[in-house]
Amino acid sequence: MTEKQDDTRVAATSGEKTPKTARGRRTLRQLLDAAAEEFGEKGFHEASISQITQRAGVAIGSFYTYFDSKEEVFTALVRDVSAQVRDFVAPRISAQANQLDAEREGQQAFLEFARLHKEIYRIVDEAEFVDPATYREHYTSTARRIAARLDAAYERGEISEGSSEIRAWALMGMNVFLGLRFGVWGDDYTPEEVARVGGELIARGMDPARS
Amino acid sequence: MTEKQDDTRVAATSGEKTPKTARGRRTLRQLLDAAAEEFGEKGFHEASISQITQRAGVAIGSFYTYFDSKEEVFTALVRDVSAQVRDFVAPRISAQANQLDAEREGQQAFLEFARLHKEIYRIVDEAEFVDPATYREHYTSTARRIAARLDAAYERGEISEGSSEIRAWALMGMNVFLGLRFGVWGDDYTPEEVARVGGELIARGMDPARS
Amino acid sequence: MTEKQDDTRVAATSGEKTPKTARGRRTLRQLLDAAAEEFGEKGFHEASISQITQRAGVAIGSFYTYFDSKEEVFTALVRDVSAQVRDFVAPRISAQANQLDAEREGQQAFLEFARLHKEIYRIVDEAEFVDPATYREHYTSTARRIAARLDAAYERGEISEGSSEIRAWALMGMNVFLGLRFGVWGDDYTPEEVARVGGELIARGMDPARS
Amino acid sequence: MTEKQDDTRVAATSGEKTPKTARGRRTLRQLLDAAAEEFGEKGFHEASISQITQRAGVAIGSFYTYFDSKEEVFTALVRDVSAQVRDFVAPRISAQANQLDAEREGQQAFLEFARLHKEIYRIVDEAEFVDPATYREHYTSTARRIAARLDAAYERGEISEGSSEIRAWALMGMNVFLGLRFGVWGDDYTPEEVARVGGELIARGMDPARS
DNA sequence: CATGAATGAGAGTTCATTCAT
DNA sequence: TATGAATGAACTCTCATTCAT
Numbered sequence: 001m002t003e004k005q006d007d008t009r010v011a012a013t014s015g016e017k018t019p020k021t022a023r024g025r026r027t028l029r030q031l032l033d034a035a036a037e038e039f040g041e042k043g044f045h046e047a048s049i050s051q052i053t054q055r056a057g058v059a060i061g062s063f064y065t066y067f068d069s070k071e072e073v074f075t076a077l078v079r080d081v082s083a084q085v086r087d088f089v090a091p092r093i094s095a096q097a098n099q100l101d102a103e104r105e106g107q108q109a110f111l112e113f114a115r116l117h118k119e120i121y122r123i124v125d126e127a128e129f130v131d132p133a134t135y136r137e138h139y140t141s142t143a144r145r146i147a148a149r150l151d152a153a154y155e156r157g158e159i160s161e162g163s164s165e166i167r168a169w170a171l172m173g174m175n176v177f178l179g180l181r182f183g184v185w186g187d188d189y190t191p192e193e194v195a196r197v198g199g200e201l202i203a204r205g206m207d208p209a210r211s
Numbered sequence: 212m213t214e215k216q217d218d219t220r221v222a223a224t225s226g227e228k229t230p231k232t233a234r235g236r237r238t239l240r241q242l243l244d245a246a247a248e249e250f251g252e253k254g255f256h257e258a259s260i261s262q263i264t265q266r267a268g269v270a271i272g273s274f275y276t277y278f279d280s281k282e283e284v285f286t287a288l289v290r291d292v293s294a295q296v297r298d299f300v301a302p303r304i305s306a307q308a309n310q311l312d313a314e315r316e317g318q319q320a321f322l323e324f325a326r327l328h329k330e331i332y333r334i335v336d337e338a339e340f341v342d343p344a345t346y347r348e349h350y351t352s353t354a355r356r357i358a359a360r361l362d363a364a365y366e367r368g369e370i371s372e373g374s375s376e377i378r379a380w381a382l383m384g385m386n387v388f389l390g391l392r393f394g395v396w397g398d399d400y401t402p403e404e405v406a407r408v409g410g411e412l413i414a415r416g417m418d419p420a421r422s
Numbered sequence: 423m424t425e426k427q428d429d430t431r432v433a434a435t436s437g438e439k440t441p442k443t444a445r446g447r448r449t450l451r452q453l454l455d456a457a458a459e460e461f462g463e464k465g466f467h468e469a470s471i472s473q474i475t476q477r478a479g480v481a482i483g484s485f486y487t488y489f490d491s492k493e494e495v496f497t498a499l500v501r502d503v504s505a506q507v508r509d510f511v512a513p514r515i516s517a518q519a520n521q522l523d524a525e526r527e528g529q530q531a532f533l534e535f536a537r538l539h540k541e542i543y544r545i546v547d548e549a550e551f552v553d554p555a556t557y558r559e560h561y562t563s564t565a566r567r568i569a570a571r572l573d574a575a576y577e578r579g580e581i582s583e584g585s586s587e588i589r590a591w592a593l594m595g596m597n598v599f600l601g602l603r604f605g606v607w608g609d610d611y612t613p614e615e616v617a618r619v620g621g622e623l624i625a626r627g628m629d630p631a632r633s
Numbered sequence: 634m635t636e637k638q639d640d641t642r643v644a645a646t647s648g649e650k651t652p653k654t655a656r657g658r659r660t661l662r663q664l665l666d667a668a669a670e671e672f673g674e675k676g677f678h679e680a681s682i683s684q685i686t687q688r689a690g691v692a693i694g695s696f697y698t699y700f701d702s703k704e705e706v707f708t709a710l711v712r713d714v715s716a717q718v719r720d721f722v723a724p725r726i727s728a729q730a731n732q733l734d735a736e737r738e739g740q741q742a743f744l745e746f747a748r749l750h751k752e753i754y755r756i757v758d759e760a761e762f763v764d765p766a767t768y769r770e771h772y773t774s775t776a777r778r779i780a781a782r783l784d785a786a787y788e789r790g791e792i793s794e795g796s797s798e799i800r801a802w803a804l805m806g807m808n809v810f811l812g813l814r815f816g817v818w819g820d821d822y823t824p825e826e827v828a829r830v831g832g833e834l835i836a837r838g839m840d841p842a843r844s
Numbered sequence: 845c846a847t848g849a850a851t852g853a854g855a856g857t858t859c860a861t862t863c864a865t
Numbered sequence: 866t867a868t869g870a871a872t873g874a875a876c877t878c879t880c881a882t883t884c885a886t
Binding site for chain 3: 676677678733754755758759761762769772776783790791792793795796799800802803804805806807808809810811813814815818822826827830831833834835836837838839840841
């Protein structure tokens with residue numbers, strides 16, 4: 001699931017026009033990759049269409065063969081990145097027997113992903129300003145998946161009782177900030193170590209009476 | 212935003228030129244207030260200097276009597292907001308006898324602040340793109356304060372052992388996302404309820420064996 | 423527009439390349455019809471080749487198999503429309519015994535034509551900017567035909583003496599504006615009524631001593 | 634009334650922003666004059682804002698200090714030109730004792746104006762495509778003024794009975810086409826001669842029995 | 845003959861910043 | 866200090882036309 005989704009899938013989830021020839025499909029992929037680089041390095045507003053097309057090695061006009069606007073590629077990219085994180089982390093989570101271990105493993109996987117793709121924060125976070133709907137959708141759907149896991153785990157008796165929605169947002173917030181600090185900004189701890197501390201926290205908390 | 216800090220403080224924490232006359236101080240105040248509104252409503256890039264000066268009721272040129280650039284007001288504003296959150300939350304935390312209660316109370320206070328000032332996310336988050344140094348500074352110093360509290364609490368035997376830095380970022384992430392979801396985006400839970408669930412999580416985790 | 427002229431005639435009056443196969447003739451026909459619609463609805467500058475080809479149900483490239491440029495189809499169309507007006511009005515004029523009646527009948531016929539083809543003004547008038555030569559040719563040849571009729575009528579003693587060229591332009595101007603106002607913009611008078619007033623004007627003028 | 638209306642009037646009838654300083658008023662006038670030249674020579678679509686500002690000797694940005702768009706200057710210009718024609722022709726008409734003489738004099742005045750300002754056709758006619766509302770307004774209000782004159786003349790017994798609205802459009806059409814052919818396109822007849830033939834036509838028509 | 849992706853010059857427009865008044 | 870007109874670099878986007886398939 002780590003591998004990039006094929007062109008068909010990309011086209012299905014985004015708004016760009018579907019190419020009818022092989023050459024067209026190649027150009028579209030080049031543009032998407034170039035856009036990821038450009039937005040990742042410079043952010044939405046500093047990025048320019050002309051730079052994207054230069055990176056992709058095509059003419060400016062070709063950009064508009066596939067996208068209607070700068071905003072549209074950006075949205076396509078956010079969805080792409082969002083799907084990539086999910087596809088990277090999900091299998092690592094499901095591989096675990098116990099949900100508490102699974103969440104810890106998920107943290108670690110996310111942190112590793114952040115180290116590999118330091119641009120995700122620039123891209124996803126900027127959606128808050130460029131395309132709020134997609135931004136909200138990204139976090140809301142992520143939280144929904146976490147909550148569903150917690151509900152199931154509770155049914156199986158693996159975790160204590162408590163609002164799964166609130167817990168989901170708390171867990172997601174932890175992940176995001178641990179990923180930012182220890183994945184993107186610094187590597188003064190290994191993903192294992194960070195996840196060990198984080199996992200311990202969500203499993204047993206900080207109350208000394210419980211350890 | 213709520214109670215405006217006095218001019219002296221503003222001048223101390225930001226880069227704008229200190230006015231020498233009473234008239235100048237009034238103009239500066241008007242500009243800062245107008246900027247807060249404008250950036251809060253539209254975000255950095257959609258906001259315009261000319262709108263800020265119109266809101267403030269002064270001429271465009273006057274803006275540059277007090278600030279060197281659009282970025283500068285924005286930075287001043289981020290610092291301002293950052294200080295406000297801290298000043299709002301800090302006393303609520305220190306009022307608690309036990310650190311675990313204190314953190315839960317901090318969560319609740321932050322959530323309440325977010326409900327009162329829904330624009331803080333727009334302002335602080337956008338700093339990631341407009342003024343990364345100030346953005347990093349905001350979160351780094353906040354995390355440092357949390358870590359210091361955890362260290363002291365550990366010394367007092369109020370919490371278990373564990374990397375205070377990692378824990379600090381985890382706690383901060385929880386706060387931020389709970390504030391976004393339950394403070395800014397929706398009010399389907401009371402701050403007390405959210406903080407109760409969050410507080411329970413960081414105190415005792417989700418392991419059913421420990422509750 | 424109404425009855426389409428046969429392919430031979432189109433090829434004769436315009437600059438487009440003559441197709442050699444039946445399939446080619448069909449494509450050309452589709453393109454011309456689509457162009458008439460598109461230019462009529464949107465005008466030259468708002469019209470687009472890609473829309474024309476979409477309406478015609480052919481690929482963009484096929485357009486250039488038959489026309490050298492956007493201007494060329496437009497010119498072809500103007501000539502087409504020009505010929506249609508002439509062919510619609512001419513028989514109505516020649517059917518009259520007296521030239522004064524004939525001119526009144528011509529006015530009415532033109533007005534009726536304008537009601538049926540409200541797009542003629544958009545097409546012919548825009549030629550003033552897109553293809554001035556054809557625009558001038560349209561009006562100059564129309565005026566020439568009117569002048570010839572007046573000359574002949576004068577010879578037959580049906581009208582008084584006076585510069586036939588100046589009179590021709592005056593009559594044509596009347597027709598065009600009556601057609602615009604009472605044919606295209608409004609239908610608050612019947613063509614008969616408009617032509618009755620207009621015919622009376624050119625026959626006997628407005629001097630009360632003469633009526 | 635031939636003289637250009639003062640800046641205040643221009644500002645009142647159009648949509649551009651009113652300058653607050655003398656320098657601003659001068660710049661606005663330069664832009665309007667430059668726009669008249671540019672649009673007159675090239676037509677709306679071939680004209681460019683950057684050429685207008687170059688002609689005016691100001692920076693591109695200054696254009697947008699006074700107009701919101703290319704369309705807006707154009708509309709301002711059409712209204713300006715429309716007012717100029719009216720102000721040039723009106724006094725010549727009112728100076729006549731008899732309405733039939735007045736209309737002939739009006740024709741002549743219009744033709745003279747067209748010779749002096751050959752660009753009016755390019756500007757007014759192109760409004761049909763760029764700003765249809767203003768185009769229609771120009772002709773409708775002109776026709777209304779003519780009809781009012783005819784009504785009054787009929788009351789005074791100077792002209793025969795007949796729909797003043799239809800007659801007004803007929804007269805206007807004559808004027809416009811005589812102006813185009815003998816004012817702008819050619820000068821093979823003097824304005825007096827054209828107006829004599831035209832005036833005779835509307836006074837007594839072409840019926841030989843009546844001359 | 846048909847296709848449709850690729851091209852790129854060139855347009856209109858924005859707005860932070862400057863500076864003469 | 867205050868004003869607001871002037872500046873112009875830089876951007877996004879259009880679309881007629883070409884040409885390899």
